[in-house]
Amino acid sequence: MKIIVDADACPKMILQICLEKGYQYDLPVWTVANFNHNIESEHHVIVGNASQEADMKLLNLAQKNDIVVTQDWGLAAMVLGKQAKCLSPDGREFQPDNIDFLLEERELKAKYRRSGGRTRGPKKRTGENDRCFEAGLERIIKRIMKQSLCAGPPNPPTEESN
Numbered sequence: 001m002k003i004i005v006d007a008d009a010c011p012k013m014i015l016q017i018c019l020e021k022g023y024q025y026d027l028p029v030w031t032v033a034n035f036n037h038n039i040e041s042e043h044h045v046i047v048g049n050a051s052q053e054a055d056m057k058l059l060n061l062a063q064k065n066d067i068v069v070t071q072d073w074g075l076a077a078m079v080l081g082k083q084a085k086c087l088s089p090d091g092r093e094f095q096p097d098n099i100d101f102l103l104e105e106r107e108l109k110a111k112y113r114r115s116g117g118r119t120r121g122p123k124k125r126t127g128e129n130d131r132c133f134e135a136g137l138e139r140i141i142k143r144i145m146k147q148s149l150c151a152g153p154p155n156p157p158t159e160e161s162n
Contacts, residue, residue: 091132
């Protein structure tokens with residue numbers, strides 16, 4: 001298990017929380033961003049400036065039970081397809097049962113904006129957003145750890161399988 005942060009548009013406090021939780025639970029924290037960002041991380045991947053390049057690298061890094069932090073709903077859908085967990089910087093956990101609705105909502109809003117309509121931007125971040133994110137990240141880490149313990153060790157190979 002590792003934490004992977006879509007660091008292109010990640011608030012600094014969220015990255016700091018990820019690094020702290022990674023240290024607390026002995027989890028590597030990977031950050032992915034284009035070369036325009038100056039991010040200090042033990043596992044930082046720098047990508048080019050092409051459209052979706054950071055997302056594709058992040059997707060290639062993600063594995064089952066990794067935790068991906070992103071506000072990109074399209075990326076979240078692809079991450080969930082890899083059986084990784086996904087959390088927004090606001091602390092919202094993306095789930096297979098809500099991602100389709102979110103993607104449909106995104107498409108409807110984009111269509112509305114293309115026709116000349118205006119939608120609201122995000123609200124200003126608050127300390128409450130950071131607390132919700134930290135609680136959500138901790139909840140996911142503990143859930144994955146509990147599932148790993150319940151699953152037990154992998155079955156040892158038998159003579160029949162050799």
